[in-house]
Amino acid sequence: MPLRTRIPRPAARRLSLYLREGESLLAIGAATVSSERLGARLGISAAQVRRDLAYLAQAGQRGVGYDLSTLVSMLSRELGLERPWHAVLVGVGNIGRALLSYAPFRESRVSIVAALDCDPAAIGQRWGGRMVEPVANLAAVVQRERVELGVIAVPIGSAQKVADLLVGAGIRGILNFAPVEIVVPEGIAASNVDFGVELRRLAMDVMQETAALERASANRRPA
Amino acid sequence: MPLRTRIPRPAARRLSLYLREGESLLAIGAATVSSERLGARLGISAAQVRRDLAYLAQAGQRGVGYDLSTLVSMLSRELGLERPWHAVLVGVGNIGRALLSYAPFRESRVSIVAALDCDPAAIGQRWGGRMVEPVANLAAVVQRERVELGVIAVPIGSAQKVADLLVGAGIRGILNFAPVEIVVPEGIAASNVDFGVELRRLAMDVMQETAALERASANRRPA
DNA sequence: TTATGTGAATATCTTCACAGCG
DNA sequence: CGCTGTGAAGATATTCACATAA
Numbered sequence: 001m002p003l004r005t006r007i008p009r010p011a012a013r014r015l016s017l018y019l020r021e022g023e024s025l026l027a028i029g030a031a032t033v034s035s036e037r038l039g040a041r042l043g044i045s046a047a048q049v050r051r052d053l054a055y056l057a058q059a060g061q062r063g064v065g066y067d068l069s070t071l072v073s074m075l076s077r078e079l080g081l082e083r084p085w086h087a088v089l090v091g092v093g094n095i096g097r098a099l100l101s102y103a104p105f106r107e108s109r110v111s112i113v114a115a116l117d118c119d120p121a122a123i124g125q126r127w128g129g130r131m132v133e134p135v136a137n138l139a140a141v142v143q144r145e146r147v148e149l150g151v152i153a154v155p156i157g158s159a160q161k162v163a164d165l166l167v168g169a170g171i172r173g174i175l176n177f178a179p180v181e182i183v184v185p186e187g188i189a190a191s192n193v194d195f196g197v198e199l200r201r202l203a204m205d206v207m208q209e210t211a212a213l214e215r216a217s218a219n220r221r222p223a
Numbered sequence: 224m225p226l227r228t229r230i231p232r233p234a235a236r237r238l239s240l241y242l243r244e245g246e247s248l249l250a251i252g253a254a255t256v257s258s259e260r261l262g263a264r265l266g267i268s269a270a271q272v273r274r275d276l277a278y279l280a281q282a283g284q285r286g287v288g289y290d291l292s293t294l295v296s297m298l299s300r301e302l303g304l305e306r307p308w309h310a311v312l313v314g315v316g317n318i319g320r321a322l323l324s325y326a327p328f329r330e331s332r333v334s335i336v337a338a339l340d341c342d343p344a345a346i347g348q349r350w351g352g353r354m355v356e357p358v359a360n361l362a363a364v365v366q367r368e369r370v371e372l373g374v375i376a377v378p379i380g381s382a383q384k385v386a387d388l389l390v391g392a393g394i395r396g397i398l399n400f401a402p403v404e405i406v407v408p409e410g411i412a413a414s415n416v417d418f419g420v421e422l423r424r425l426a427m428d429v430m431q432e433t434a435a436l437e438r439a440s441a442n443r444r445p446a
Numbered sequence: 447t448t449a450t451g452t453g454a455a456t457a458t459c460t461t462c463a464c465a466g467c468g
Numbered sequence: 469c470g471c472t473g474t475g476a477a478g479a480t481a482t483t484c485a486c487a488t489a490a
Contacts, residue, residue, distance in 0.1 A: 034450090035450075051451085062450040062451075063447075063449055063450075
């Protein structure tokens with residue numbers, strides 16, 4: 001077997017977006033979609049969409065486009081969503097509660113099956129149907145629920161400690177919302193979402209847009 | 224003047240991280256940092272760090288490293304953080320409240336100066352020191368507080384509507400937490416954070432890690 | 447005729463390796 | 469001597485343009 005070449009990182013990231021849009025088009029009642037239209041909905045060029053989707057075997061049909069239900073199931077398979085994934089959340093502050101009540105998870109194959117916290121006052125409360133357990137239960141929860149992913153939503157000071165606990169409990173991937181880069185051993189996937197970094201990046205993008213506009217108008221009346 | 228070449232997209236995104244780490248090292252009492260160490264804290268190669276920081280004029284000193292206070296102020300300037308940026312939040316559900324209580328904003332130059340919602344029950348409540356106002360006030364708030372950025376934390380169904388309102392009110396950049404790609408006119412910066420997409424990506428990363436490990440062990444005993 | 451799939455060309459990003467400077 | 473800054477090489481990613489298939 002040819003062991004199909006690995007999908008490039010940026011393409012792989014876009015696959016999640018195609019899946020989300022594909023599902024939403026399907027929900028609207030559409031049957032097919034063109035690379036043109038799919039790209040337009042996501043701000044991605046049609047050529048890029050075709051190149052990305054060509055990594056899936058035979059996803060589209062020439063002259064017609066992509067059959068949405070085929071596309072959705074191929075993307076699901078590619079993204080590893082044919083089987084369900086279980087995640088455990090640590091920290092039920094505002095971010096944690098936002099995650100627990102994030103509606104789209106209910107029908108997604110990736111779900112948060114348990115919520116832990118170390119604050120005695122938080123333990124026993126229910127959020128989005130799940131009861132908060134003490135962090136001490138972590139290892140037991142991971143085994144009991146076959147948990148593979150961990151979500152960190154604790155303050156910056158405890159983030160690394162929680163990451164170590166998760167790794168120790170046998171988790172394979174971590175999504176971290178604390179504003180610090182966590183360190184994980186080789187072979188464990190980690191990704192970070194930091195609201196502050198996102199807002200700063202936005203500010204920078206606005207600056208660059210502004211600069212680009214000024215440059216453009218300066219070019220209209222050059223030396 | 225040579226109109227210094229634009230900083231590449233990926234490098235620009237990393238700049239936010241260098242700033243965050245730089246500030247945190249400074250807080251610890253460090254005076255300088257090497258590309259080696261800075262990179263190690265972020266999982267970025269030293270060569271990459273040097274290449275990125277070289278976009279700032281004369282940021283480091285050979286044989287010594289980067290002076291942290293210089294570095295932090297250069298990065299702040301590059302990211303447009305020399306002056307404060309004001310953002311308005313629309314939607315005070317769980318995500319909105321998480322943003323309002325996100326501690327690092329308090330000392331950052333990007334701050335959320337107002338919170339709006341369309342639910343009468345939410346209006347008048349206080350979160351993180353800010354009182355929730357009706358969305359109808361949007362244009363007035365934008366003018367009053369010189370707001371340039373908008374944060375969307377409303378359900379999927381109203382996200383595009385809110386985006387249009389923000390653009391209409393004169394906002395220059397939008398950070399969207401609803402799980403849909405919003406459409407904005409040319410010249411307006413937009414970026415999206417979707418918890419579902421992030422978790423799916425994590426699941427995919429875990430799959431790929433697993434596949435890579437299997438491939439590696441298969442190679443140890445090839446045909 | 448329409449819209450995919452894909453070589454080839456281009457553009458962009460990253461790493462290497464070492465000259466250069468304090 | 470240590471560590472940055474940077475040409476040049478290498479690796480990746482994107483776009484173009486068109487052959488191809490329904």
